[in-house]
Each structure stands twice: as C-alpha cells, then as structure tokens.
Amino acid sequence: MLSLNLTKEQLLDTPQRMLDRQDQDELALSRREHRQESDGRRHTQARDEARERYAIEIIPLAQHDDYAKLAAKHLDIGTRRAKLDREQTDTVTAIARGMASFNKNRIEHQAQSIIDGSVEAFQGFEEMKSRSARLESEVKAHSQALRMLRDQMDSIKSDRSIDVAEAVRPAHALAVADISEACAMLLKAIRDEALIREIVTNAGYDSRLPTFQGIKDIAELESRARDYAR
Structure with a gap:
C-alpha cells in the first residue's frame, strides 16, 4: 500500500517506476535468451567443425x-x-x-x-x-x-x-x-x-x-x- 505521506509528484511517478522495472526485467530476459541462443549457435558450430575435422x-x-x-x-x-x-x-x-x-x-x-x-x-x-x-x-x-x-x-x-x-x-x-x-x-x-x-x-x-x-x-x-x- 502506498504511504499517505507521498507527494502528488511521487504518486504520479510510481506507475512510471513500475513500468521501468518491467522494462528492465524484459531487457534482462531478452539478454539472457540472446546469450543462450548465441551459446547454442557456438556449440553447434563447434560440433560441426569437429565432425568435419x-x-x-x-x-x-x-x-x-x-x-x-x-x-x-x-x-x-x-x-x-x-x-x-x-x-x-x-x-x-x-x-x-x-x-x-x-x-x-x-x-x-x-x-x-x-x-x-x-x-x-x-x-x-x-x-x-x-x-x-x-x-x-x-x-x-x-x-x-x-x-x-x-x-x-x-x-x-x-x-x-x-x-x-x-x-x-x-x-x-x-x-x-x-x-x-x-x-x-x-x-x-x-x-x-x-x-x-x-x-x-x-x-x-x-x-x-x-x-x-x-x-x-x-x-x-x-x-x-x-x-x-x-
């Protein structure tokens, strides 16, 4: 629950902070998925190189x-x-x-x-x-x-x-x-x-x-x- 002592500006800023956290979480998830995809591609490439070598x-x-x-x-x-x-x-x-x-x-x-x-x-x-x-x-x-x-x-x-x-x-x-x-x-x-x-x-x-x-x-x-x- 929000404190009654918050100013009007703080109350108005609260939804924006929540959105900022959501954006940060989505960005972190996107980066993690990108790293996993990159790791997967590198592993596949290494396996293909070993097969050829x-x-x-x-x-x-x-x-x-x-x-x-x-x-x-x-x-x-x-x-x-x-x-x-x-x-x-x-x-x-x-x-x-x-x-x-x-x-x-x-x-x-x-x-x-x-x-x-x-x-x-x-x-x-x-x-x-x-x-x-x-x-x-x-x-x-x-x-x-x-x-x-x-x-x-x-x-x-x-x-x-x-x-x-x-x-x-x-x-x-x-x-x-x-x-x-x-x-x-x-x-x-x-x-x-x-x-x-x-x-x-x-x-x-x-x-x-x-x-x-x-x-x-x-x-x-x-x-x-x-x-x-x-």
Whole structure:
C-alpha cells in the first residue's frame, strides 16, 4: 500500500517506476535468451567443425527405416492416448460435478416417460461410468503399446549405438590422444609454476605470486591463467 505521506509528484511517478522495472526485467530476459541462443549457435558450430575435422560421417538414428517406422507409430499412438486421456478426465470430472443433479433430472424424466407410456431405457450416469471404464481400459492398452514400442526402439538404438561407436572410435582415439598430450603439458606447466614460487620462498621471501594449485575445474584454470598472462 502506498504511504499517505507521498507527494502528488511521487504518486504520479510510481506507475512510471513500475513500468521501468518491467522494462528492465524484459531487457534482462531478452539478454539472457540472446546469450543462450548465441551459446547454442557456438556449440553447434563447434560440433560441426569437429565432425568435419575428424571426418565423421554417421546416419542419424531417426533416418534408419526400422527405427523411423517405430517412432512414427509411437508418435501416433501417443497422440491418440493423450486424446483418450483427456476424454477420460473430462468424463470423470463430469461425473464428479453433476452426479446428484443429473440423476435427479434423469429419474424425473424417466418417471414422466413411464407415466406417458413411453418407457426409455434407464441411461445416464451408468453410461458415463461405462464410458469412463472403457476409456481407462483404452488408455492402459495404449500405454502398454507405447512401452512395447519404446522397448523395440531402445533395442534398435542399442544395436545401432554399438555400430556407431566402432565407426567413430578412430576419431575418438585421436581426440583422447590430444587430451593425453594436453594433460601432460598442463601438469608440467603446473609443476613449473609451483617450482618458481618455491624458488622465491627458498630465497627467504614471501610469495606474492598467485597460485594455481588445487583448481579442479579446467575451464576455471584456463580462464585464470589467461587473465594472469595478459
């Protein structure tokens, strides 16, 4: 609640400040989304460059005919299950909300039909309950079908993954060799950095040099070292 001690000018300025905060929030959100998009593009570009550099050519799993057919069935059945699930939810909701009044109106209508000599079959909530049970059964059957399809898809994916792993193993081995070489160079540089600081302290001086020992995150280590070397 606004204080009664606010001046007229402050009261008039309050909506503008609220708008300014909204603008700032929208600007911050826009910048965050832009950074995420930029990071995503850079990552995609780096992945494409790695694929080209190591001459990796693999067919996406979704483009294999057997997997694609199962995936299409999975999508179709999943869509139908979602529709059935919504129908069942609507039916159960209708039963819960209108059972008393619906039964009363239906009984009165059927009583009048008896009086008029045109007896109708007793229908109403029994039909809705039967419909709910049928929909529940169909949803369960569709869910089971989806699980069966997913098992088949996972089996194909597992088999294809073995083949793909063998296909890219030479390229992966080259990258791992680069990691090994880079780690060896990094360990040597870390030892040299520690020895230089030790030379200073062994000469009786305080070490006023930054330490890079104990940094476990490679990205942080690279960033701090780069900043210090500038």
